[in-house]
Amino acid sequence: MSFKSTDSYIVADDLGLAVNAAVTLEKPLLLKGEPGTGKTRLAEELAASLGVPLIRWQIKSTTKAQQGLYEYDAVSRLRDSQLGSDKVHDIANYIKPGKLWQAFTAAERPVLLIDEIDKADIEFPNDLLHELDQMEFHVYETGEQVRAEHRPIVIITSNNEKELPDAFLRRCFFHYIKFPDADTLAQIVQVHYPDIRKDLLSTALEVFFDLRQVPSLKKKPSTSELIDWLKLLLAEDIKPAELTKSNGLMPMFGALLKNEQDVQLVEKLAFMARRQSS
Amino acid sequence: MLIEFFLCLRKHGLKTSLTELLDLLGALERGVVFGSVDDFYTLARLVLVKDESQYDRFDRAFAEYFEGVEQVDLAAAIPADWLERSLQRQLSDEDKAKLQSLGGLDELLKTFRERLAEQQKRHAGGNKWIGTGGTSPFGAYGYHPEGIRIGQDGSNARRAVKVWDKREFRDLDGDAELANRNLQLALRKLRKFARTGAAEELDLNGTIRATSQKGGLLDLQWQPERHNAVKVLLLFDVGGSMDDYIYECEQLFAAARNEFKHLEFFYFHNCVYEHVWKDNNRRYDEKLPLLELINRYGRDYKLIFVGDATMGPYEIAYPGGSVEHWNEEPGAVWMQRLLNHFTDAVWLNPQPTSHWRYYQSIDLMQQLMSQRMYPLTLDGISAAITTLLKKSVAAAAPSPLNS
Numbered sequence: 165m166s167f168k169s170t171d172s173y174i175v176a177d178d179l180g181l182a183v184n185a186a187v188t189l190e191k192p193l194l195l196k197g198e199p200g201t202g203k204t205r206l207a208e209e210l211a212a213s214l215g216v217p218l219i220r221w222q223i224k225s226t227t228k229a230q231q232g233l234y235e236y237d238a239v240s241r242l243r244d245s246q247l248g249s250d251k252v253h254d255i256a257n258y259i260k261p262g263k264l265w266q267a268f269t270a271a272e273r274p275v276l277l278i279d280e281i282d283k284a285d286i287e288f289p290n291d292l293l294h295e296l297d298q299m300e301f302h303v304y305e306t307g308e309q310v311r312a313e314h315r316p317i318v319i320i321t322s323n324n325e326k327e328l329p330d331a332f333l334r335r336c337f338f339h340y341i342k343f344p345d346a347d348t349l350a351q352i353v354q355v356h357y358p359d360i361r362k363d364l365l366s367t368a369l370e371v372f373f374d375l376r377q378v379p380s381l382k383k384k385p386s387t388s389e390l391i392d393w394l395k396l397l398l399a400e401d402i403k404p405a406e407l408t409k410s411n412g413l414m415p416m417f418g419a420l421l422k423n424e425q426d427v428q429l430v431e432k433l434a435f436m437a438r439r440q441s442s
Numbered sequence: 443m444l445i446e447f448f449l450c451l452r453k454h455g456l457k458t459s460l461t462e463l464l465d466l467l468g469a470l471e472r473g474v475v476f477g478s479v480d481d482f483y484t485l486a487r488l489v490l491v492k493d494e495s496q497y498d499r500f501d502r503a504f505a506e507y508f509e510g511v512e513q514v515d516l517a518a519a520i521p522a523d524w525l526e527r528s529l530q531r532q533l534s535d536e537d538k539a540k541l542q543s544l545g546g547l548d549e550l551l552k553t554f555r556e557r558l559a560e561q562q563k564r565h566a567g568g569n570k571w572i573g574t575g576g577t578s579p580f581g582a583y584g585y586h587p588e589g590i591r592i593g594q595d596g597s598n599a600r601r602a603v604k605v606w607d608k609r610e611f612r613d614l615d616g617d618a619e620l621a622n623r624n625l626q627l628a629l630r631k632l633r634k635f636a637r638t639g640a641a642e643e644l645d646l647n648g649t650i651r652a653t654s655q656k657g658g659l660l661d662l663q664w665q666p667e668r669h670n671a672v673k674v675l676l677l678f679d680v681g682g683s684m685d686d687y688i689y690e691c692e693q694l695f696a697a698a699r700n701e702f703k704h705l706e707f708f709y710f711h712n713c714v715y716e717h718v719w720k721d722n723n724r725r726y727d728e729k730l731p732l733l734e735l736i737n738r739y740g741r742d743y744k745l746i747f748v749g750d751a752t753m754g755p756y757e758i759a760y761p762g763g764s765v766e767h768w769n770e771e772p773g774a775v776w777m778q779r780l781l782n783h784f785t786d787a788v789w790l791n792p793q794p795t796s797h798w799r800y801y802q803s804i805d806l807m808q809q810l811m812s813q814r815m816y817p818l819t820l821d822g823i824s825a826a827i828t829t830l831l832k833k834s835v836a837a838a839a840p841s842p843l844n845s
Contacts, residue, residue, distance in 0.1 A: 178484040185474045246660045333492035380516035
């Protein structure tokens with residue numbers, strides 16, 4: 165199999181290779197990159213292109229590794245015992261499979277997305293080492309051994325908020341999604357807005373890349389911001405000429421700059437540029 | 443195989459392990475990439491490098507290795523058994539029959555080695571790899587990096603090399619001495635658990651007690667989850683000589699923010715005087731009087747100074763010593779006020795310990811801090827935290843001398 169760009173999603177060559185290698189060798193693929201470069205989208209598109217289900221495990225700061233395996237609902241068992249329910253005699257009734265369990269026992273080889281793993285506690289990845297490596301775990305309550313019939317394709321994303329332990333990294337393939345160059349970006353935009361005017365697109369991209377060049381921006385605008393911005397430009401029917409008119413900020417700047425200090429910075433730069441030219 | 447490549451990566455400081463090398467060989471074996479150095483580069487990076495800050499090192503190692511390969515005497519460098527095994531996999535039955543007519547595999551390999559040696563000589567003479575390579579049956583090895591010069595023409599390989607010669611990831615290369623994760627693990631020691639917030643956890647003992655009291659009828663009791671309740675107040679020295687240590691300070695700050703729920707931070711310059719501030723851009727508009735800081739944050743806050751304490755001694759000891767404004771009272775007095783209030787305090791100094799004795803100001807600060815100054819390294823932070831935890835037991839009696 166090979167994972168390539170589709171009608172709705174553009175894959176850079178090296179990323180495609182990374183995905184193919186991870187799928188072939190059955191290794192988890194760890195993706196990093198600026199926010200908005202399509203890390204999560206990748207898993208969705210991969211599942212769609214393979215025609216397999218996507219199992220998504222969204223990590224939060226309170227997520228524990230055990231929750232991904234299973235949870236034993238002792239409280240409802242206790243309650244059932246008080247009410248005299250028959251269910252209470254089988255402990256398996258109270259074991260709730262987590263996302264990893266679902267992925268291991270799925271009928272066909274699924275894509276398992278572990279999204280934003282860096283949000284969890286710093287020890288979280290260490291608790292999953294064996295499970296991701298051997299793709300099996302033990303259920304203590306029932307003595308059952310859950311083993312993956314088909315090793316799921318594991319995609320892990322991280323926003324770099326915390327560093328991951330070495331032992332965990334050793335078990336993964338790692339790919340850093342670079343910010344796309346102008347050509348790739350134009351392709352991506354074409355996919356989202358097929359009938360956008362050429363001149364508007366090229367001017368907008370120019371403005372966008374200039375903005376990314378501005379040093380010390382708190383949050384550089386990324387692909388998803390560009391797409392949003394273009395949507396607004398199209399909706400407001402803004403002419404290409406208006407984009408480069410140097411009267412301060414670009415129109416609809418709110419879609420690109422998400423930080424008050426960034427807006428001030430860009431405003432100041434535009435003001436200085438105007439003063440120099442006049 | 444690829445041992446030299448692996449060693450070259452290690453030499454450049456990449457912490458690649460044997461497991462990963464085996465993974466890479468596995469990927470090559472399974473034919474994930476074939477016949478392109480570009481793809482091999484991407485694959486090797488994917489498998490061997492685990493952090494984008496290491497990409498640049500990898501690029502450098504890769505470039506060095508591949509330049510090295512051009513100089514290697516191929517005829518001597520390629521082990522015979524490897525050639526044989528690969529060949530047999532590549533050849534069709536028809537080819538094998540042809541081979542027999544040429545005098546068998548051994549004979550052919552011999553010819554191959556001779557031809558390679560010959561090419562090496564011509565190359566040295568100024569003729570660059572002409573002719574023979576294209577018709578050589580050995581071109582199939584092109585997918586293996588050692589073999590790039592066998593099966594592909596020079597220009598192709600040169601173009602490929604550019605990808606790693608560009609070194610696009612140079613900005614990201616960070617010195618990992620004070621890596622965020624290690625730092626956070628060090629800060630973890632500073633923990634004091636307390637149960638606060640919403641009651642979300644089952645209180646087992648309470649439940650058993652309550653249930654027994656109700657004669658066996660289940661009565662669930664809940665309690666809040668345990669959180670790290672340590673409160674930390676960070677004071678950063680900014681500007682001037684501290685510019686050299688921005689990276690270390692950022693790392694420390696990022697790790698501390700992840701670890702402590704109650705974290706407050708302020709800035710000062712060189713020594714603490716009447717004011718501290720929170721936003722360096724508006725340091726003259728939004729100042730917080732130090733006395734207010736003392737009133738606002740309780741004694742239970744642990745105070746951590748981060749600064750190089752490198753300044754003129756008069757900046758600490760004399761009124762009007764500040765380089766920025768006229769201070770009525772010397773910095774030492776303000777330091778003393780802070781330290782009287784916050785009994786758990788340490789100073790982290792990014793200057794190497796060996797330099798400390800050359801600065802009189804560091805000596806003064808050490809005395810003010812009663813020897814609680816530590817270097818801003820992992821060991822230093824661990825030692826500082828041990829001190830903070832110890833003092834919190836000892837500091838029962840508050841000093842009568844307060845502002």
